[in-house]
Amino acid sequence: MCMKGRVHRYEGYPMWKTTVPIRVMRLVGVSDVIISTATGGLNRGYKIGDVMIIKDHINMPGFSGDSPLIGKNDERFGPRFPGMSNAYDKQLRQEAKNVVKEMGIEESVHEGVYVMLGGPSYETVAELRLLRLLGADAVGMSTVAEVVVARHCGMRVFAFSLITNKCIMDWDTDDEPLHTEMLSSHSGEPPDQMPAV
Ligand SMILES: O=P(O)(O)O[C@H]1O[C@H](CO)[C@@H](O)[C@H]1O
Ligand SMILES: Nc1nc2[nH]cnc2c(=O)[nH]1
Structure with a gap:
């Protein structure tokens, strides 16, 4: 089963609604999920067009009490207090890194920490500096839920x-992150890493 895009919290959906497709997948018997997302690179070693395998996340909306699991827990899906310390499967990450190595594209594929913010406004310089201090390598507005x-x-x-x-991350610049840039950076020629996927 493959999804073409997703809905986001900032589009006005409560968090639980943005994740209904995951539960539908589970109900029809899907056991493994592959999630992709567009992000801003906080890690200064990352270049536009690089890929980051996500090894962990920082759930910013979760810090303020917004979660797709809010409300009565449905035990048919899982426990009230699910652990998240091994959220990104080690074996799948290792298999991905093996493929990346076989393909010789290690320079443009990294492993790092994703931070989710609510959006839809992009971050201020001060916010980005804070996220970097917290240990995040890339920032986006989805995925974590x-x-x-x-x-x-x-x-x-x-x-x-x-x-x-x-x-x-610099106050002395007039540069702005533009959504049109995000779109153009993943249109046209597929990035070198796509065959790895
Ligand atoms: O995470 P996806 O859906 O790829 O989209 C990313 O790109 C949008 C911003 O350009 C935000 O929604 C961000 O989360
Ligand atoms: N929050 C956030 N989401 C993004 N999605 C793609 N780029 C960005 C970014 O710079 N910030």
């Missing part, structure tokens, strides 16, 4: 992000 719901119902997760823009 899907991962939380997938792990809650026992699915294995592999997730990766395309670095569509470099985060602006």
Whole structure:
């Protein structure tokens, strides 16, 4: 089963609605999920067009109490308090890294931490500096809620992000992250890493 795009919290859907497709997949017997996302690169070593295999996340909306699992827990899916310390399956990450090595594209594929913000506004310079200090390598506005719901119902997760823009961490610039840039960075020729997927 393959999804073409997703809906986001900032489009006005409550978090649980953005993750309904994951539960539908589970109900029809899907056991493993591969999640992709567009992100801004916080890690200064990342270039536009690079891929980051997600090894962990920072759930910013979760910090303020927004979660797709809010409300009465449905035990048919999973427990009230699901663990998240091994959210991104080690074996799947290792298999992906083996493929990356075989293909000789290690320079443009990294492994790092994804941070989810609510959006839809992009981040200020101060916010980006804070996220970097917290240990995040790439920032986006999705993915984490899907991962939380997938792990809650026992699915294995592999997730990766395309670095569509470099985060602006400097106050002395007039540069702005533009959504048109994000779109153009993943249209046209597929990036070198696509065969790995
Ligand atoms: O995560 P996906 O859906 O790839 O989209 C990413 O790109 C959009 C911003 O350009 C945000 O929605 C961000 O999360
Ligand atoms: N929050 C956020 N989401 C993104 N999605 C693609 N690029 C970005 C970015 O720079 N910030």
